[in-house]
Amino acid sequence: MKYELYYWPEIQGRGEYVRLALEEAGAAYVDVARGPRGTAAMMKMMEAQKGTPPFAPPFLKAGKLVIGQTANILLYLGSRHALAPKTEAGKLWVHQLQLTITDLVVEIHDTHHPLGPSLYYEDQKPPAKKRTAEFWSERVPKYLGYFEQLLSENGGAYVTGRKLTYVDLSLFQIVAGLRYAFPKRMTAFEADIPGLVALHDRVAARPNVKAYLASPRRIPFNEQGIFRRYKELDN
Amino acid sequence: MKYELYYWPEIQGRGEYVRLALEEAGAAYVDVARGPRGTAAMMKMMEAQKGTPPFAPPFLKAGKLVIGQTANILLYLGSRHALAPKTEAGKLWVHQLQLTITDLVVEIHDTHHPLGPSLYYEDQKPPAKKRTAEFWSERVPKYLGYFEQLLSENGGAYVTGRKLTYVDLSLFQIVAGLRYAFPKRMTAFEADIPGLVALHDRVAARPNVKAYLASPRRIPFNEQGIFRRYKELDN
Structure with a gap:
């Protein structure tokens, strides 16, 4: 199939x-x-x-x-596809983590669309600046700090330990996306999340992911997606 | 247990x-x-x-x-607790609907907190008015219209047909919450969602739910929760 x-x-x-x-x-x-x-x-x-x-x-x-x-x-x-644990408890745990990433993704989108998804970014620039400031001062440390701690406590290569799950793939995307959208802010922040940065690199180096990222199947980041690079939001 | x-x-x-x-x-x-x-x-x-x-x-x-x-x-x-279908397809479907309700709940919260969850409502009133206007003109019709159509097409008492699922309980809460937070707007809108209004009443009349709603275990709506009644947002 x-x-x-x-x-x-x-x-x-x-x-x-x-x-x-x-x-x-x-x-x-x-x-x-x-x-x-x-x-x-x-x-x-x-x-x-x-x-x-x-x-x-x-x-x-x-x-x-x-x-x-x-x-x-x-x-x-x-x-x-063996991208999650086999036990019910394990399945619920990685799903819970994915739903937490889902919440983060909404908040990332809200940095450039605080007044709602139906209006253009150009019509909501001042509130976008305020929302972005709050996002980086309060929300990024809370979310990424949470995943950083899980990584360091579990002591494994991946969030749940030795085996990769779909959550690790999603965290790779979060790190890559924040680097694209907020290069200045993210550079300054990365010292606080060494585990997530290493996880990003580990995922990117997996043969199938590596081949995908180098292929035309990977659409480049752009200003229509979740992660958007707007210079005025990155300072 | x-x-x-x-x-x-x-x-x-x-x-x-x-x-x-x-x-x-x-x-x-x-x-x-x-x-x-x-x-x-x-x-x-x-x-x-x-x-x-x-x-x-x-x-x-x-x-x-x-x-x-x-x-x-x-x-x-x-x-x-028999609040979801037994088949895998059925389980995934009601979970999918619940995740769509989750998205709606975030957008309801954003009506009063468009600049982010860490700031007070009082510090974001003008953007809250704009976000609320967009929410009612674009988002409520889209979300509630979707569930209304599911109800009318399935022809049953509940969203998936004859049997109640946790999604029906959540939709009851959405209708009740929007009535609390936006009494004027919701009164005007209810003519468009007769199926959801009937669902709300059907859920509220179930013996266990009815007893719960009348008990002190049901915390009253208030201005600390997701659904907040702010007069200036309801017109």
């Missing part, structure tokens, strides 16, 4: 956490909306009047199943 | 989705932080240096397991 991933074709966005999991697993998949008429196919599935239409991308078609919500897709893939 | 729920003692907040599930299920639980020295016990668990400390409340202690993140707790309780 070949998975079908449905996500916006021009951004990493929330789809990237799923792409990273599929790539690390070496799973066969099509990134549907990046192909001909793919976006139309995606919209059609969301507008379905019957069954289980997803509220928003990303969603994954796995045989007859259509699974929406990033963390839910990872919950599903984690069990099938 | 008696569950231990850990959540802020003075608000409904995100803990309420868990409380509603425990109450509907008739499960034995202690709302730990509402008892003597309970908040200190909660903080201690979050500050644990070892193991699997939660990032934030709510979290549920179930025997030796400590489960964090609202939707993750419901995923766990859903399987154990």
